[in-house]
Amino acid sequence: MSGSFCVVSTASALIGVASLTACSSVMPTGASAVPARSPQLLKTVALIMGEPNFSVDGAYQELEEGLYTRPELRNGTLVMAPLGDIVPYLGGQYRYSVTEGRVQLTLGDKTLLASVGQRNATVNGAPVVLEAAVEERNGSAWVPVSSVWEAMGAFVKWDKTRQRLTGAFVLPAGVKLADFARGGPVTEETLLSQKAGFYRSEDGVRMADVIVGYQNPDGGWPKLEKTVSLLTPLNKEALTGFRSKSTIDNDSTTKQLVALAKVHAAVGKSSHKESFLRGLDYLLVAQHPSGGWQQFWPQPQGYKARITFNDDAIANVLEILRDVAERKSEMAFVDAARVAKAREAYNKGL
Numbered sequence: 001m002s003g004s005f006c007v008v009s010t011a012s013a014l015i016g017v018a019s020l021t022a023c024s025s026v027m028p029t030g031a032s033a034v035p036a037r038s039p040q041l042l043k044t045v046a047l048i049m050g051e052p053n054f055s056v057d058g059a060y061q062e063l064e065e066g067l068y069t070r071p072e073l074r075n076g077t078l079v080m081a082p083l084g085d086i087v088p089y090l091g092g093q094y095r096y097s098v099t100e101g102r103v104q105l106t107l108g109d110k111t112l113l114a115s116v117g118q119r120n121a122t123v124n125g126a127p128v129v130l131e132a133a134v135e136e137r138n139g140s141a142w143v144p145v146s147s148v149w150e151a152m153g154a155f156v157k158w159d160k161t162r163q164r165l166t167g168a169f170v171l172p173a174g175v176k177l178a179d180f181a182r183g184g185p186v187t188e189e190t191l192l193s194q195k196a197g198f199y200r201s202e203d204g205v206r207m208a209d210v211i212v213g214y215q216n217p218d219g220g221w222p223k224l225e226k227t228v229s230l231l232t233p234l235n236k237e238a239l240t241g242f243r244s245k246s247t248i249d250n251d252s253t254t255k256q257l258v259a260l261a262k263v264h265a266a267v268g269k270s271s272h273k274e275s276f277l278r279g280l281d282y283l284l285v286a287q288h289p290s291g292g293w294q295q296f297w298p299q300p301q302g303y304k305a306r307i308t309f310n311d312d313a314i315a316n317v318l319e320i321l322r323d324v325a326e327r328k329s330e331m332a333f334v335d336a337a338r339v340a341k342a343r344e345a346y347n348k349g350l
Contacts, residue, residue, distance in 0.1 A: 039173040043090050047071045047081060047145065049163040056089045064140065065242045066302025071145070071165070077158055078131055079165045082140040083148065088240035090169060091176035096141045103134060103141045107152050108171050114148075116141065123151050176240065180224070181232035189226035191259050199259075200266035206231050208263040211256050212275040214239070218298060219282030220246025220253045242296070246282065249295045249308070253279060254316040265330040273333060280324065280334065283317055284341050291348040293317050314349065321346040 046055045052068045053060045063069045064085055071081035083105065087094035092107040101116035112128075114121035116136045121128050128151045131144040146156045149167040157166045171177065186194065186207050198204045207230045214234040215221055222244050228234070236244075248254060257279045264272040286297040292307035293314050294300050308314065324331050325343035334342070 040170050041173050041177055043169045043171055043177070045086060045090070045149075045167045045169070047079060047165045049073045049079070049165075054086055056086075061085065061089065061241070064302075066296075066300065066304035068302065069140075072142075073163070074132075076160075077146075079145045079158075080132065080135065080142045081145050082137075082142055083145070084140060085241050088176075091171060091174055091240075098136070098139055101136060103143065105148070105152070107169065110152050112148065112151055114141075114143065121148075121151070175235055175237040178235050178238055180235055180238065181229040182225075182227045184229045184231055186230045187226060188224045188228045188230060191230055192255055199262040203231060204263050205267055205269065208260055208267075208269070208272045210234065211259060212271055215256070215275055215278065216244070216246045218246050219278040219280075220248075220286070220297070221256045221279070223247050223250050223252045245296050246298075247296045248283075248286075248293055248313045248317055250311060251313075251316055253282065254320055257283075257320055261330040264333065277334070277338065280320070280338060280342070283320065284338075284345055287345050287349065291350075293349075318346060318349050321349070 044057055047063075048071075050070055052064075052070050053062050055061070062085070063071065064082060069082065071079050073079055084094050084096060087105055087107065090107055092105065094106075095104045096102070103112070103114045103116075105112045105114075110123055112121055112123050114130065114134050116134050119130045119133050121130055121134075128147075130151075131147040134144075135142040145165060145167075146158070149156050149169075152169070154167040154169045157168075158164075159166065186198075186203065191207060191211075194204070210230050210233055211221070214236055222239055224234075246253060257276055260272045260276040260279070263269070264276060282297075283293070286293055288294060288307055290307060292309075294306060295304045295308045295310075295313065321342045324334050324339060325346050327334070327339065
């Protein structure tokens with residue numbers, strides 16, 4: 001009798017390295033068929049004391065975007081921290097109700113419920129006792145990380161020398177944990193450095209279609225890693241937390257607008273024009289009363305709510321507005337009303 005089975009080894013998690021996954025399509029003669037197991041992934045999360053960030057498989061993110069939040073160590077081993085920005089990177093869901101003082105955290109097939117001021121919690125209805133009571137601080141729930149991670153099925157390790165807490169999670173594979181396509185001739189880094197003829201080619205149109213596909217409803221674009229391919233539609237389900245938010249950081253939004261203008265000037269596809277105009281509207285409405293622009297908009301928090309001159313962010317916005325106001329050839333399709341608004345915003349931003 002034949003069948004298939006998939007084994008995920010978590011032995012490597014014990015030493016904090018990548019998992020080993022072995023699958024076989026042949027069963028021993030005479031063995032009974034067993035149900036096929038769903039594919040699983042190992043994700044390793046780390047918190048370092050004194051650092052305002054966390055890492056997932058070595059990629060660092062801010063623990064609470066813009067707030068410089070650092071995990072807290074008590075009594076040598078008890079680590080307290082908010083988990084709201086970590087959970088989405090594990091493909092899970094997190095909700096904290098300030099009014100109810102209640103935390104709901106779901107990873108894979110496990111859901112944890114906990115309340116502020118309480119050590120008693122439940123996982124899928126079964127009682128668990130946390131190492132310390134949940135605390136509320138400035139609208140966030142701080143939890144005892146080790147016991148919460150262990151309750152969710154993780155292998156947890158405390159490194160006293162490096163002051164680092166690591167959790168290794170074996171999670172069901174799915175679109176929220178799938179990576180983006182990477183590399184190739186057109187990436188996030190190279191979309192504006194192609195030869196002139198590219199923007200009228202099939203690949204140029206495909207790139208513009210991909211750009212339209214991951215534009216946010218507010219008109220802006222999120223920040224992607226440089227190696228992400230722009231010839232393959234993006235897995236938007238993997239854009240979690242602050243990764244999904246519109247920004248002008250790292251040339252985001254402005255370089256998408258320039259690329260769309262180039263392709264539209266060469267091909268004239270209406271969806272590219274409409275996407276460009278939504279992006280231009282985003283820049284116009286996001287302008288701060290002082291004349292500048294914040295890194296993230298809308299709903300920025302912490303230092304990301306401040307005007308930013310880092311990485312030529314505002315300079316890039318002003319160049320777009322100038323080219324629209326002066327009706328440069330690639331942007332001559334913009335209507336008169338938006339041209340007037342762009343000119344006003346440009347002058348205000350100088």
